[in-house]
Amino acid sequence: ASEITVGGTTDQNHIYCTTFFDDARDEMLAAHRWNFAKKRGFALETTKPLFGWDNAFTRPSDTIKVWGIDEAPDAPFEVEAALILTNHGDRPKAWATAEIYIANDYVKVTPDTWATGVAVIDGQYLLSGDLIYEVLVTHTTDTISNDVTAGNLISRGEGSLGTYLIAVAHTSDTVAADIAAGNLTPAGGDSEVLAVEYVYQRTDVDAWPVSARQTLIINLARMLAPAIKQNEEASLNLQSMLYGGPKTTGYLSIARTIDAQESGPMSVTTRTLLTSRRSRRGYYS
Structure with missing residues (x-):
């Protein structure tokens, strides 16, 4: 966490604040679909x-x-x-030339067939039988066993496709050109992806909405009360203020309600449609 400036606190209190801050923040982030x-x-x-x-x-x-x-x-x-x-x-969608790609998406690429005496580049995939290899060092290929021993190749398991992360938003060129430009990053062998x-973990707390930021303040105070004030009752009162009780609405519930006002209506999808969609393989293709 960044330094917390609190007027009049001792050094020990500052240590308490910085010790508990990240936990207090992450607990509030986990409490709702903000x-x-x-x-x-x-x-x-x-x-x-x-x-x-x-x-x-x-x-x-x-x-x-x-x-x-x-x-x-x-x-x-x-x-x-x-x-x-x-x-x-x-599986990710298939890579293609002259496509507009968004950063942090994934694509699948058909590896080149491995052969001896061929120039290959760092980040390229090669296929030998049903095994995929990733090139770790730009070099001219020897035998697979020699290249693995030399640290030039690493096995990525069985399969027929290599997976790349789109590192930079761009319009694709050739695979080799995109690797050289740093647009594609090897992400493993024949892997699946999941939306x-x-x-x-949003750490720029100053950019949080006021209502959410207030929940963090109360939660941090709740954690600090036993250490700084030596007062468990104060901690329990702050907990009730945050989470609510039988006759009170907690501030977290209020913040959730305010946050939900920025969401549109949720549509209900029938089981038949969901089942149909789930069974349609190649969704990302």
Whole structure:
């Protein structure tokens, strides 16, 4: 957190504030589907779960809380050890020349067939049989075993396609040109991606709406009361002020209501339509 300036505090109180600030902020971010802290992005497949679900995806690095996946309001998922487990997900759309791409999207590319004595570039994918290799160093190929031993290649597992992250918004050239320009970043082998809607760790608190910022102030005060004031009762009173009680409406509920006023009406989609959409493979193609 950035330095907190509080008039008249001691150095120890300042330490308390900076110690609890990030937790107080993130707890409030996780408490609601805030419009001001909401993002849409793609999560990349990491592994296959041992059982229970088909796919496991790595959450975006700035995730506080995942609220929905695959643009389907009732798509089932669970978060386990920072992975999103679900039966949803699909391959990214196919890369093409002269297409306008948005940063942080993913594309799939057919790798070049591996051969000895060929010049290859860092970030290129090669296919040998049913194995995909990523080129780690620009070089002229030797045998696969020699190139792996030398650190020039790394296996990305079985498959037929390589996955790239769109690092920069641009109009595509050739794959080689886009790699050289830093527009494409290797993101693994034949991986699936998942559309994710989530609340991110928005740290510029000054840009939060006043109502949401007030919840952070109360929450921070609640955490600080036992340490600074040596007063558990004050902490409980602040907790009631924040979350409410049997006869009171908490400030968090008020802030949620204010935030919800900036959302349009939510449409209800029939089960038949959702089932039809889910079964249509190649959605991202």
